[in-house]
Amino acid sequence: xxxxxxxxxxxxxxxxxxxxxxxxxxxxxxxxxxxxxxxxxxxxxxxxxxxxxxxxxxxxxxxxxxxxxxxxxxxxxxxxxxxxxxxxxxxxxxxxxxxxxxxxxxxxxxxxxxxxxxxxxxx
Amino acid sequence: xxxxxxxxxxxxxxxxxxxxxxxxxxxxxxxxxxxxxxxxxxxxxxxxxxxxxxxxxxxxxxxxxxxxxxxxxxxxxxxxxxxxxxxxxxxxxxxxxxxxxxxxxxxxxxxxxxxxxxxxxxxxxxxxxxxxxxxxxxxxxxxxxxxxxxxxxxxxxxxxxxxxxxxxxxxxxxxxxxxxxxxxxxxxxxxxxxxxxxxxxxxxxxxxxxxxxxxxxxxxxxxxxxxxxxxxxx
Numbered sequence: 296x297x298x299x300x301x302x303x304x305x306x307x308x309x310x311x312x313x314x315x316x317x318x319x320x321x322x323x324x325x326x327x328x329x330x331x332x333x334x335x336x337x338x339x340x341x342x343x344x345x346x347x348x349x350x351x352x353x354x355x356x357x358x359x360x361x362x363x364x365x366x367x368x369x370x371x372x373x374x375x376x377x378x379x380x381x382x383x384x385x386x387x388x389x390x391x392x393x394x395x396x397x398x399x400x401x402x403x404x405x406x407x408x409x410x411x412x413x414x415x416x417x418x
Numbered sequence: 419x420x421x422x423x424x425x426x427x428x429x430x431x432x433x434x435x436x437x438x439x440x441x442x443x444x445x446x447x448x449x450x451x452x453x454x455x456x457x458x459x460x461x462x463x464x465x466x467x468x469x470x471x472x473x474x475x476x477x478x479x480x481x482x483x484x485x486x487x488x489x490x491x492x493x494x495x496x497x498x499x500x501x502x503x504x505x506x507x508x509x510x511x512x513x514x515x516x517x518x519x520x521x522x523x524x525x526x527x528x529x530x531x532x533x534x535x536x537x538x539x540x541x542x543x544x545x546x547x548x549x550x551x552x553x554x555x556x557x558x559x560x561x562x563x564x565x566x567x568x569x570x571x572x573x574x575x576x577x578x579x580x581x582x583x584x585x586x587x588x589x590x591x592x593x594x595x596x597x598x599x600x601x602x603x604x605x606x607x608x609x610x611x612x613x614x615x616x617x618x619x620x621x622x623x624x625x626x627x628x629x630x631x632x633x634x635x636x637x638x639x640x641x642x643x644x645x646x647x648x649x650x651x652x
Contacts, residue, residue, distance in 0.1 A: 308651050310618035315648060379621075382614065383579040 313375055320372045327365050350418035359413050366409040374402045420446045421503060425456060427468065428508040430515050438515070441465065449499035453486055453507065457493060457519075470519035477631060480567030483510060484519050490569040490629040510572035512581065526568050529584045533592040533610055538603035548600045558597040561590045561639050563632040570626035570636050576619045583619040584611070586626035586636045593639040596646065608647055617644050 335341070339348065352358045377398055385391040423445060430438040443460050454472055461468045473479040475494045482493040485508040487501055498505070513521040539548070564587060571577050571585030592611055596604040611617045617640055626636040 308612065310614045310616075311612060311647055311651055314618050314644065383576060383619070386580065 313378075317372060317375060320368045323364075324368050324372060327361065328369065331361075331365055350416075353413070353416050354418065359416075363410060363413050366413070367406065370402060370405055370409075374398050419449065421449055421498070423447045423456065423498060423503045423505055425460065426504075426506045427457075427460070427518070428506075429468075429518050430509075431467070431469075431517055441468070447498045449497070451498045452494050453491070453496050453498065453501070453505065454482055454493040456498060456505065457507070468519075469517040478565060480565035480631075483567040483569040483572070483631070484508065485510060485572075490573045492567060492569070492631045495631050510568060512572045512574075512578045513568070521568075521572075523568060525581050526571055526585070526587065527566075529571075529588040530566065530591060533584065533588050533595075533607055534603055535591045535595065537595065537598070537601055538606075539600055540602060550599055554599040557599070558594050560634055561594040561597075563634050564590050564594070565632060566591075567631060569629040569631055570634075573625040573629035575623065575625070576621055580615075580619075582615045584616055586620070586640060589617055589620070589640050589643055590634060590636055593643055596643065604646075605650075608643070608650060611643055612647055612651070617647065620644075 335344065353362075378395060381391055381394050381398070385394055425443045425445070427441050427443070428438055429435070429441050443464055445456070445459055445464070447456055447459070454475055457468065457470055461470075470484070470493070471481040472494065473481040475482075477492050477495045480492070483490060484493055486493065486496055487504075487506050490510065493507075507519065509515050509519045510521050513523065513525060516522050566587060568587060570590070571587045574583070574586055576583050577585045589611060592607045595601045596607050620637075620640050622637060622641070624637050626640075627634075627638070630636050
């Protein structure tokens with residue numbers, strides 16, 4: 296008889312959700328990042344961006360939410376990609392846990408700072 | 419017309435070698451010769467110590483998968499004329515080398531066994547065969563062609579990075595039963611494939627599809643399993 300080694304059953308669908316998020320956020324980022332690029336870099340122009348430009352832009356709640364989505368989707372997508380790379384290539388458990396913990400700390404700091412700045416900014 | 423070929427073979431004998439090395443061979447070959455013929459010629463006429471696996475020599479048994487000019491092929495299916503006069507042969511990547519071109523396939527078969535590669539049906543055994551329509555068979559026909567040669571799994575960077583990953587071949591085998599209308603253990607197999615070492619390690623880079631000597635659409639099959647999980651578990 297073949298040696299049958301049944302694997303432990305999964306405790307969650309986390310990897311499934313993560314995979315699905317990568318697909319959805321990829322499509323969303325393609326739209327909002329390209330539009331951001333066209334608007335800020337091509338239409339307004341990098342040389343013309345100053346405090347007044349941003350202050351004027353963030354006068355509208357729409358742009359605040361837009362910029363927060365840009366930050367949230369890009370950062371989550373990127374950090375999750377880095378988590379995949381970590382899982383693939385760092386085999387020592389101690390190092391893997393350490394690197395992933397660092398990733399999550401960086402993630403929390405940048406999301407927190409970004410949200411704080413975007414939503415409390417006053418011109 | 420006979421052509422002169424220069425063949426480099428990655429060698430390693432654990433009894434005598436500290437590290438792998440290359441043996442180089444010049445010989446005459448017919449353009450229609452297969453790499454297996456070339457290896458046979460080297461073994462029979464130049465270096466009897468050269469070790470490699472082969473059985474049927476006709477692309478069915480899957481014994482002689484190896485890395486030829488940087489791509490995974492069956493040595494018995496790839497022709498000299500398609501490779502040119504410089505041929506480099508190495509063992510499959512990602513599995514431990516036993517000797518020369520022979521790798522230890524145990525990890526590969528362990529992953530294969532883990533996905534329950536057999537029909538599960540707890541209904542009373544019918545007096546005749548379990549009927550299936552051509553359409554029902556068509557659903558998984560492509561993945562029945564797998565010959566377990568390991569060319570796909572050992573072409574996969576995710577598998578090179580960590581042997582924990584079940585690999586494309588095991589997922590293809592699971593696909594073959596998950597979409598079989600006569601089988602009743604799809605949920606169990608999907609549970610096994612839903613782990614981080616299952617389908618979610620696939621980064622969709624299509625190396626497996628290029629490597630498959632039976633031209634199975636491996637990445638598509640993996641995608642269908644991912645989709646089945648997505649629509650099952652959400």
